Amino acid sequence: MDYVYIGLISYFIIINLTGIILMIVDKRRSKQRAWRISESKLIMIAVFGGAAGMLVTSRMIRHKTKKMKFLIVFPLFIAIHLIVVLYWF
Numbered sequence: 001m002d003y004v005y006i007g008l009i010s011y012f013i014i015i016n017l018t019g020i021i022l023m024i025v026d027k028r029r030s031k032q033r034a035w036r037i038s039e040s041k042l043i044m045i046a047v048f049g050g051a052a053g054m055l056v057t058s059r060m061i062r063h064k065t066k067k068m069k070f071l072i073v074f075p076l077f078i079a080i081h082l083i084v085v086l087y088w089f
Contacts, residue, residue, distance in 0.1 A: 012049050019050025020057045027063040043073055051077035
């Protein structure tokens, strides 16, 4: 396998794990009524490649599932990322 592929796969694993962790932390903070992670930070992680992990996590832990912004952003960026990756390869 080429180093570019390995690097790209590693990047997507790391960014998705970051998104998953941030969603879980934000859910816990919301239950505790503590300082929350901003929506703009969550969206930026999705933009940079973490949308798939964040979408699955949001459905599993029922977090941000009623916010229209997240209902649109996560699937949209998953589609964009897939198109870019498929076009690139």
